[in-house]
Amino acid sequence: MRYVFCVIWGFLLSAWVDSQSQRRPNFTCGGNLTGESGMIGSEGYPGVYPSNTKCTWKITVPEGRVVSLRFRSIDLESDTLCRYDYVDVYSDHAGGQRLGRFCGTFRPGALVSSTKRMLVQMVSDANTAGSGFLAVFTAAHPNERGDRYCGGRMVKPSGSFKTPNWPERDYPAGVTCTWHFIAPSNQVIELKFEKFDVERDSYCRYDHVAIYNGGEMNEDKRIGKFCGDSPPAPITSEGNQLVVNFLSDLSLTADGFIGHYKFRPRRLRTTAAPVTTPTTSTTVTTAMVKYSPDLCKKKCERNGTPESHFCASSFVITGTVITTAVREGRVHATISIISIYKEGDLTIQQAGKSMSTKIVVLCKKCPFIRRGLSYILMGQTDEKGQGAISPQNYVVAFKGKSQRVLDVLKYQRC
Structure with a gap:
């Protein structure tokens, strides 16, 4: 009798396992999906995803709808910049705006396309880790703007944008909102936040607003990352496109924000205003401090003292270099500000009590700055508030004893 019972139990168990395996979708590398709803997963999910792959899923929903995508689970190799294994989500099949790049185990909120199409692409390198x-x-209605839907393409000459639920109640947890501003080719975009209250963190690691020049979320083109209850300073794009990305995690929330934007013509200067330093002269233009082609070929030497450079400099700050990127022989750096001794027209971003600015070192090896180190930085600004440092400007490693000299200079009349 016991034998018969075991045989029957084994048969039933085997049948149940088979039925469960039949219910579980067999996920492959990429594909075309259509209809009102569906499910996609990495190849072999929930098993470990394969290495050295590039899988693309093209999603199409019925005409008049947009695609809403929610991650149920994500477990990829973790990296701060998602450089190795990652999932990219785009708001169309070809040439669409990238809505985000994701890795690690953090689940973003709902991602909503601006068309009836969406593209999801997963890339893995030689080393893999996780279940994918x-x-x-x-399929969602394009004008559906409830707790989960926000963002979109902003092509009107002016308007407003805000977090979900504003101003009735706090924004929800676990949402991602991306606004893509597109002005005519001869115009730029101006942003100004009227009210701003996003979960505070010294490094804006949780809920935050990130703003990028251009049409995608490229870290090299990030203008700033903001949180806390202090509105960011007004922002003007470099070109005719700008991306604002708001993300809330699955914990604390806050009031949110409302911002306003407008398109305006580029302001071009036909003449350059001279700015004199103790040793030579440079000129300020709308884009950058001009210099001769031989400027970076000269021997790199620091001349003068803080006192001799202070009045000739547009800005004087101390700060720590947190990012660097070399483009066209110049170093584009983000500086976390320690103290400001002379602000001038330098554009400064503020997130809570943390302040930062972006500067360009015109010659990548002169003066040479290194990420993670702190410096005294004296340089010039253009009419957009872009900071620039040439070999003639004063840049030295910041030490505690230097602060007393700078504190005295701060009150010096120039």
């Missing part, structure tokens, strides 16, 4: 991802897509 599982996501569900649904």
Whole structure:
């Protein structure tokens, strides 16, 4: 009798396992998906995803709808910049705006396309770790702007943008909103936040607003990352496109924000205003401090003292270099500000009590700055508030004893 019972139990268990395996979708590398809803997952999910792959899923929902994508699970190799294994989500099949790049185990909120199409692409390198991802897509109405839907393409000459639920109640947890501003080719975009209250963190690691020049979320073109209850300073794009990305995690929330934007013509200067330093002269233009082609070929020497450079400099700050990127022989750096001794027209971003600015070192090896180190930085600004440092400007490593000299200079009349 016991034998018969075991045989029957084994048969039933085997049948149940088979039925469960039949219910579980067999996820492959990429594909075309259509309809009102569906599910996509990394190849072999929930098993470990394969290495050295590039899988693309093209999603299409019925005419008159947009695609809403929610990640049920994500477990990819973790990296701060998602350089190795990652999932990219785009708001169309070809040439669409990138809505985000994701890795690690953090699940973003709902991602909503601006068309009836969405593209999801997963890339893995030689080393893999994790079970990949599982996501569900649904067809949503384009004007549906409830707790979860926000963002979109902003092509009108002016307007406003805000977090979900503003101003009635706090923004919800677990949402991602991306606004893509597109002005005519001869115009730029001006942003100004009227009210701003996003979960505070010294490094804006949780809820935050990130703003990028251009049409995608490229870290090299990030203008700033903001949180806390202090509105960012007004922002003007470099070109005719700008991306604002708001993200809330799955914990604390806050009031949110409302911002306003407008397009305006580029302001071009036909003449350059001279700015004199103790040793030579440079000129300020709308884009950058001009210099001769031989400027970076000269021997790199620091001349003068803080006192001799102070009045000739547009800005004087101390700060720590947190990012550097070399483009066209110049170093584009983000500086976390320690103290400001002379602000001038320098554009400064503020997130809570933290302040930062972006500067360009015109010659990548002169003066040479290194990420993670702190410096005294004296340089010039253009009419957009862009800071620039040439070999003639004063840049030295910041030490505690230097602060007393700078504190005295701060009150010096120039």
